[in-house]
């Protein structure tokens with residue numbers, strides 16, 4: 373068993389009260405999980421401050437308490453350690469507690485507003501096909517080879533993260549591909565993690581509820597590259613306005629990929645149809661099953677990562693051309709009367725615009741596009757009118773509805789969205805609060821050959837209302853409605 377002083381090795385300690393050579397039975401930042409002999413780290417949060425739960429941890433017989441300031445009264449048989457930054461300390465301690473698993477495999481992190489899940493999923497599938505044992509940490513699910521471990525966050529907390537990495541190492545994984553969210557950067561979930569490489573996909577408006585300003589959001593993403601070590605690679609999308617800024621202060625070796633610029637890794641779209649993408653990548657032509665111009669970026673990024681990790685270029689492209697996308701990313705079903713129902717996780721203005729542009733490019737002029745979209749509660753409210761406007765601009769009919777209202781009033785979210793609808797578009801817009809009814813309405817309105825886009829929830833199988841997750845699966849409801857209506 374590890375000693376407290378061992379797992380504190382990399383942590384900036386300001387003060388200690390009590391012995392440090394005590395065994396650590398477990399590590400947590402949640403007082404409700406503390407057991408006898410465990411280490412409790414008090415972390416300031418958004419809702420509350422972990423320091424307020426120190427008495428609970430003491431009651432549960434914690435062996436040590438790590439905090440940024442000492443409580444007024446100290447318990448005799450507990451060690452107290454004051455650190456400068458307890459969120460960072462959790463990461464550093466978790467890495468040591470689990471035996472530094474990130475140093476034992478090639479870990480690549482992907483950050484950016486859109487394309488993270490798609491990119492890491494492609495990479496996981498690619499490296500599996502290339503014959504490796506591979507881990508995956510994504511919004512949709514975590515995986516060790518084909519074994520699925522449910523995910524609660526895009527990036528797990530530092531303790532869960534190291535625990536999962538340690539499981540991957542134990543299972544013989546040589547690689548792991550993970551999403552690094554901006555929340556994870558701010559909350560230091562990847563402190564102490566060693567990356568072999570980092571990828572930047574793009575950055576657009578999102579999560580301003582949390583980061584407050586776009587500058588802060590950029591800073592959060594950039595801090596990932598600032599922290600990469602010298603022997604890692606930093607791969608950035610050069611077509612994104614912020615691509616160069618992201619990697620400007622990194623110690624890692626800098627590489628770029630782009631569709632519109634002559635950089636190290638480049639691709640060109642030859643054709644973009646409902647059957648997939650025909651691309652030229654580094655001078656080689658390939659056909660891919662993924663649909664939409666934005667997926668050319670995801671494919672090119674995955675290719676570049678593989679090459680930077682030393683894989684053969686031709687073999688990589690051959691495997692990539694056979695891969696399908698992640699669940700809920702341009703997922704579609706076709707009804708008996710040839711109505712195409714597309715389910716996509718587009719929940720940002722940029723993603724919605726990309727998906728709708730793709731649909732506009734691949735549809736024929738007789739097919740109407742009906743878009744159903746909502747915006748999440750307790751999330752960035754500024755995107756609501758913008759997404760409604762984009763939907764109107766790029767669709768023939770729009771149905772505004774609910775998407776995880778959480779603790780907000782669904783009707784109020786809808787009204788925020790309605791503010792973005794221009795007077796000229798009033799006629800083509802409907803608001804149907806209940807998502808099931810909204811999908812039904814879209815199916816009623818659709819005529820043979822039309823296209824319905826159900827945006828925002830993708831792979832999610834629930835609708836979250838006031839803390840309760842009710843079963844809800846866009847694709848299944850679409851299928852049900854097609855059947856019910858005989859479409």
Ligand SMILES: CC(=O)N[C@H]1[C@@H](OP(=O)(O)OP(=O)(O)OC[C@H]2O[C@@H](n3ccc(=O)[nH]c3=O)[C@H](O)[C@@H]2O)O[C@H](CO)[C@@H](O)[C@@H]1O[C@H](C)C(=O)N[C@@H](C)C(=O)N[C@H](CCC(=O)O)C(=O)O
Pocket residue numbers: 401402403404414415416417418419420421422423425524525526527528529553554555556582
């Ligand atoms: C806004 C946000 O990110 N919140 C995360 C944060 O919670 P918090 O700051 O509110 O924590 P808190 O409730 O104030 O508690 C503060 C501290 O007291 C502790 N505590 C609390 C209660 C108690 O009884 N005892 C106790 O010790 C808590 O464990 C915590 O350490 O820290 C928690 C523990 O790690 C996270 O689970 C929680 O994620 C919430 C559930 C969440 O929804 N996060 C989303 C926004 C998120 O992280 N999303 C990104 C992806 C976004 C994207 O790119 O799409 C992600 O990586 O998943």
Ligand SMILES: Nc1ncnc2c1ncn2[C@@H]1O[C@H](COP(=O)(O)OP(=O)(O)OP(=O)(O)O)[C@@H](O)[C@H]1O
Pocket residue numbers: 484485486487488489490491511526551573574666667669670700701702716717718719722723724726727830
């Ligand atoms: N490279 C890309 N550029 C722009 N849009 C993209 C890109 N890749 C995917 N998208 C769009 O964004 C949506 C989300 O994609 P994906 O799940 O891969 O991103 P993500 O970064 O993991 O998102 P999240 O932060 O919500 O987990 C997709 O459904 C698609 O509509």
Ligand SMILES: N[C@H](CCC[C@H](N)C(=O)O)C(=O)O
Pocket residue numbers: 511526719747748749751775776828829832
């Ligand atoms: N990872 C994102 C997912 C948003 C998906 C959308 N369906 C919503 O609920 O807003 C978040 O938690 O902000």
Ligand SMILES: [Mg+2]
Pocket residue numbers: 488489510511512526551
């Ligand atoms: Mg994701």
